Amino acid sequence: MTDKKQTDENKLIAERRRKLEALREQGNAFPNNFRRNALADELQKMYGARENESFEAEAVEVAVAGRMLVKRDFGKANFIKLQDRSGQIQIRVERDRLPDGVYAAFKKWDVGDIVGASGALFKTNTGELTVRADEIRLLTKSLRPLPEKFHGLADQEIRYRQRYVDLIMNDESRDVFRKRSAIVQYIRAFLDAQNFLEVETPMMQTTPGGAIARPFMTHHNALDMELYLRIAPELNLKRLIVGGFDRVYEINRSFRNEGVSTQHNPEFTMLELYRAYADYEDLIDMVEALLRGMSDAITGSTKLTYQGEEFDFAKPFARTTVEDVILRFNPDIEKAKLRDRDYLAASCEQLGIPVNNGFGVGKLQIEIFEKTVEDNLRQPTFVTQYPTEVSPLSRKNDADPFLTDRFEFFVAGRELANGFSELNDAEEQAERFRAQAEYRAAGDDEAMAFDHDYIRALEYGMPPTAGIGVGIDRLVMLFTDSPSIRDVLLFPHMRPEVFD
Template sequence: MTDEKDNNGKGGKDKGGNNTPTPDENKLIAERRQKLAALRQNGIAFPNDFRRNVMAGELHAEYGDKSAEELDKLGIRVRVAGRMMLRRIMGKASFAHIQDMSGRIQLYVQRDSLPEGFYNEQFKKWDIGDIIGAEGQLMKTKTGELSVKVDDLRLLTKSLRPLPEKFKGLTDTETRYRQRYLDLIMSEESRRTFRLRTEIIFYIRKFFNERGFLEVETPMMQVIPGGATARPFTTYHNALDMDLFLRIAPELYLKRLVVGGFEKVYEINRNFRNEGLSTRHNPEFTMLEFYEAYADYHMLMDLTEELLRGLAEDVLGTTQIQYQGDTYDFGKPFTRMSVRESILHFNDDISAADIDDLDSARRHAERLGIPLKDNWGLGKVQIEIFEKTVEHRLKDPTFITAYPTEVSPLARRNDEDPFVTDRFEFFVGGREIANGFSELNDAEDQAERFRKQVEDKEAGDDEAMFFDEDYITALEHGMPPTAGEGIGIDRLVMLFTDAPSIRDVLLFPHMRPD
């Protein structure tokens, strides 16, 4: 028995979520192993001497509009390779589709064009999922499909497990995440998502390189985890006999570089935060962080708007972003309002006097079911109300500014109102995408804020910052007026690919054990 058609045996799933072969699938696997055993007896079962000279997508792009007569006249010979995804056997001739990373190309295989016995004794016994190499001449079928008329055909890798059925595909979401290789084989949508992710990161690099920024790399393992309020992962260095932390942000190292004279720097790399799993959160995630001396947060908002608008036009061809049934216009100026203004805008029952008074603000927070700690000041209470009542309603592209100093330990105080900082966060679709501010470059003020963070940590706040003495020393040497920002690449890719979960845009997301 051979699974010669464009579908295969069904895979089962047990109650624990594990993919376990059904009896039919086990039978198919056993048959394929027998075929592999025969290949081993007859020679090299996994050859590595076939060299393709073109990919499927390139052929369609260059020759897809040529007529059958034009192709016949050109006499173009090609060598292609890929995974066999479909096969139709029709007596002395067959059609097969092979898939490479650029797309699919059809093979036209005739018995009499191959060595004697090869068609019946070898090709017809191959299985869907096998990886093959083919050489022949480009042609068009009667239906107009670009194809390769094959005169040399080789099996390069024997597939031992059948693929999911073509028409059902890989329908189990958890299996798609745990076995991404299968998802990529079966789903053009998933392949498109990750190609687009690469294009997004490429555009971002090009954008900053063209503006004179220097791309750098900073430590992943740190003695003191800083740059954000988050719980770190801890590891241990045997040779040094000391704990180290996976970084939660590169910020303090990037600002050390600004002190050192690298006045425009950026990094695209991983951060790690020991927090929960959700459709928006993965403990390992990709961030863009960039810093520019002699700039302020207003300039960064303008730069961010320019970046995102250009990114949409470049990778999507439009400034109209479709996400989960909604449309967001990146072509018009982004909305800008302060934290205080946004709370008043979205809460008719909260007055300006209420939001400016700690006791009144705490009463509103308690009414909203927000748990409060005794040591929280007005700024922290305001942010709790903002996150509860405002954040999810910021659908259109919006900059929220003037974050309270209490919750912004690394941002510069506003000159006119020291209760708030020169900080912004960018939201779209009810999600935070970016966080930026004019940097605090007053070493004494920064040291005092670190001390306050240490007090919070001692009071039980696991996400409060450590005191980074070396960073204070760097600031004491003098950091020029600077602005910096972090943009979540994963959430940005979610937006641009219309993905409902962060796991859809991570090739190998973290999953709970089976």
């Protein structure tokens, strides 16, 4: 414990501490024996349409509890509002209905305090469903004042750092995280219905693999060894396919030691799933069905608006290939020279893309694709046939080994999913790892490490399989119209706050 004084102590907090001190002197200041029997929103749904006569004919007694967010004092009576997880309910507090002393104590309570109240429902003159309190209790004293009632909490930094205050004050914020939960539940139900097995695989790995990214490193003290936080669960999930669980998925965190932006958080959530005896086209169909159903289930519509732009999930999603879509958005590039390294390198120079000597045709294509195409993929679009050079875990296309049976899925210019038919030829996979090791030796510290155990697993035989990764955070951004990934993470990564 620190004996340093917190910097943000102020008169308002001091006043509330005095009130808490008085409560302590009167007995237990933190009681936990009040029980509610109703939620605000349930009451609104069940009784909101009733007239006062019906309450007079048959009294409805309820007990509610929540945070007091509104207090309107009329002298000998008050209107207050309590907010629980479902919504808000108004309470009328009248001096003359309460036991001696209760009302006088209540007058000292503050907005932000946690309160329990019980009594009968009625409708006010303005038609608002209200509980007329026969009992009211302070359950938890709040020491810190809440933001101003009308403008609420607007400061982005406080909204992210003190998410608890954001959640108290902002309905929209609570809504985002309810939708996030609904999206994940929808995915689980969708996959469970197809007999996928949900699994958990290690986040701490000795060899990070399954993606092209820089890992976080950590240290195990007892074993005195370096460990990496996973950049993807991919290789372990495919080990499970080898083991015979031929439909598996995992929804959990991966970690990438890269920049932070509106699209990137160092830890983020992915769905990865693997399905044996299926190819990438089966998964394209699956993603399309999943998203169409999800859109309908989450928003009630197959059309959704993101940052002012409308996206139609009812229409069949567009499908194109990397090479076709490069030509579409780069009319100057000659189709016949799409696999001419010198030509592509010159195109990159023109586009201001730095070219490394180690880049092959495939890498150059992808650089051009990322620079000139991605932003333009607005409506839901599958892009297929990624170069083998940039797809070290993907199965080569039977007709054209320059390409793999791989796709990425884009909406609003953002990659939401990446999937492919899996490379299950152990010897070819070893070859691909060796190529990656050469890139690594040449200075590419994102290149994949050679994973000997993964090769051994493939040598036992992995059935023909397809797999996909879906970025859950970006999906939630899309469905909640959130401009920043931080808006869909309860506790986004921030630089540490300084307390002195």
